[in-house]
Amino acid sequence: MKNSDFVAVRCEECPIRHRAVCARCDGDELAILESMKTYKQYAAGETILWRGEPLDYVASLVHGVASLSKTMEDGRTQMVGLLLPSDFIGRPGRTEVEFDVVATTELTLCRFERKPFEKLVVETPHIAQRLMELALDELDAARDWMLLLGRKTAREKIATFIDMLAQRSLASGSANDLKLELPMTRDQIANYLGLTLETVSRQFNALKKEGVISLSGRKEIEVVDLLALRTATGDDSDGGMLS
Amino acid sequence: MKNSDFVAVRCEECPIRHRAVCARCDGDELAILESMKTYKQYAAGETILWRGEPLDYVASLVHGVASLSKTMEDGRTQMVGLLLPSDFIGRPGRTEVEFDVVATTELTLCRFERKPFEKLVVETPHIAQRLMELALDELDAARDWMLLLGRKTAREKIATFIDMLAQRSLASGSANDLKLELPMTRDQIANYLGLTLETVSRQFNALKKEGVISLSGRKEIEVVDLLALRTATGDDSDGGMLS
DNA sequence: GTCTTTTCTTGATTCAGATCAAGGAATGCA
DNA sequence: TGCATTCCTTGATCTGAATCAAGAAAAGAC
Numbered sequence: 316m317k318n319s320d321f322v323a324v325r326c327e328e329c330p331i332r333h334r335a336v337c338a339r340c341d342g343d344e345l346a347i348l349e350s351m352k353t354y355k356q357y358a359a360g361e362t363i364l365w366r367g368e369p370l371d372y373v374a375s376l377v378h379g380v381a382s383l384s385k386t387m388e389d390g391r392t393q394m395v396g397l398l399l400p401s402d403f404i405g406r407p408g409r410t411e412v413e414f415d416v417v418a419t420t421e422l423t424l425c426r427f428e429r430k431p432f433e434k435l436v437v438e439t440p441h442i443a444q445r446l447m448e449l450a451l452d453e454l455d456a457a458r459d460w461m462l463l464l465g466r467k468t469a470r471e472k473i474a475t476f477i478d479m480l481a482q483r484s485l486a487s488g489s490a491n492d493l494k495l496e497l498p499m500t501r502d503q504i505a506n507y508l509g510l511t512l513e514t515v516s517r518q519f520n521a522l523k524k525e526g527v528i529s530l531s532g533r534k535e536i537e538v539v540d541l542l543a544l545r546t547a548t549g550d551d552s553d554g555g556m557l558s
Numbered sequence: 559m560k561n562s563d564f565v566a567v568r569c570e571e572c573p574i575r576h577r578a579v580c581a582r583c584d585g586d587e588l589a590i591l592e593s594m595k596t597y598k599q600y601a602a603g604e605t606i607l608w609r610g611e612p613l614d615y616v617a618s619l620v621h622g623v624a625s626l627s628k629t630m631e632d633g634r635t636q637m638v639g640l641l642l643p644s645d646f647i648g649r650p651g652r653t654e655v656e657f658d659v660v661a662t663t664e665l666t667l668c669r670f671e672r673k674p675f676e677k678l679v680v681e682t683p684h685i686a687q688r689l690m691e692l693a694l695d696e697l698d699a700a701r702d703w704m705l706l707l708g709r710k711t712a713r714e715k716i717a718t719f720i721d722m723l724a725q726r727s728l729a730s731g732s733a734n735d736l737k738l739e740l741p742m743t744r745d746q747i748a749n750y751l752g753l754t755l756e757t758v759s760r761q762f763n764a765l766k767k768e769g770v771i772s773l774s775g776r777k778e779i780e781v782v783d784l785l786a787l788r789t790a791t792g793d794d795s796d797g798g799m800l801s
Numbered sequence: 802g803t804c805t806t807t808t809c810t811t812g813a814t815t816c817a818g819a820t821c822a823a824g825g826a827a828t829g830c831a
Numbered sequence: 832t833g834c835a836t837t838c839c840t841t842g843a844t845c846t847g848a849a850t851c852a853a854g855a856a857a858a859g860a861c
Contacts, residue, residue, distance in 0.1 A: 457700035464707035465752030509708030
């Protein structure tokens, strides 16, 4: 499904119903959320929130990909998170964000006004618990990324990135095969991995030359040898164990 | 106060009473925690928890410093967090940790058995809310660290590290001056910053040579020129604004 | 369909920080 | 008080990835 095809759906039929902030909600709770929500679309490249901007809405990402990034005064930037469908933007008690939130692809948000939502959180433990889980998952992901940024080689970083996409593709079940679409440009991948775009390009092509992956077009990638890919990530020696 | 001097105290007199997981608790809630808690001491270098080990206790760090670290199969390690007094170990719904938790200095934990504590969390919104805040603070810190690991130079990393210690020293109020005690060896600092110990040593001595800091003994450091230090961190151009 | 822009690739060169190597200075222990 | 260990410094060299520099190949615009 292309994002532009997306139209508002009832919560029961929502693709992220069972993973988003509403995952634990029962029918009554869902009805309240249903009455509060509005959908909003963003084009690829559009900035959703600027760092320090006051947060009028919180939102779930319905589909598409967004990135969180920090920028230094001299222009160096580092992505500090990647938001995938079901991820949440906005935190209880926080009135602004610490980073820019940018639409990496075309995307759709399911938005709630912040103040009424926060009131709802206090009254609805199912939502508060789910928010906590989502925050802890992000914390785990951030820590894995710290290991990658601090200690992995360029090759390991690229392999880890591709493996992460492959994992998610397998998990979402939709994907039958190991053909993936890169949701970002080389430049954005470089910002995510703490590399330069040239190094990203070279490492992609090195893995291709070795027959680990194949590339066709700019954004199509196929994992040819998952075992070799896992080995190249530098992670656990059970690299061969397909999850 | 040296850690070894620490003796059990009543919660009302606890040094972390207003910042730890119990920060929002009222008298009755505090009484329950009081009845559940036990103190435990660890020596510097002792491992508190191994990665993957089941979590029988959760705990607040009363004083001392602990580190969270991840290790790759070939021995490369990266610290993914530093625990300071009032920080919390253990998360609702998590039965094990994803990293090793090691005592960096001698330290004291205020521990609670995990299961009864989790029951208490569900019944006590004051605790649940505070846990959420602590998790979000950690997430912010992790993201700042990602920028540091991915994009900062060795010099900027060292300056940021020293500045962080200085901030905390000023915040805790106790410290009158900008004399700090490094809580870690060069090797541990290197693991924290994604560097090698040689580079850490060189950068410390470079900043010393320039008159930004002064070093005496292994662990004593004094910030001589805070403005220059802030500039060297590479962060916001308002580096001079002493917060 | 042609022109323009953006994105990607590839090569040459440089450089920051890693690695290798050797001492020196604290610290702790007997 | 001496010995051993751990921790730190400093120098020499190496190297992985950054930077500099062209072009080529898509994608989009008109």
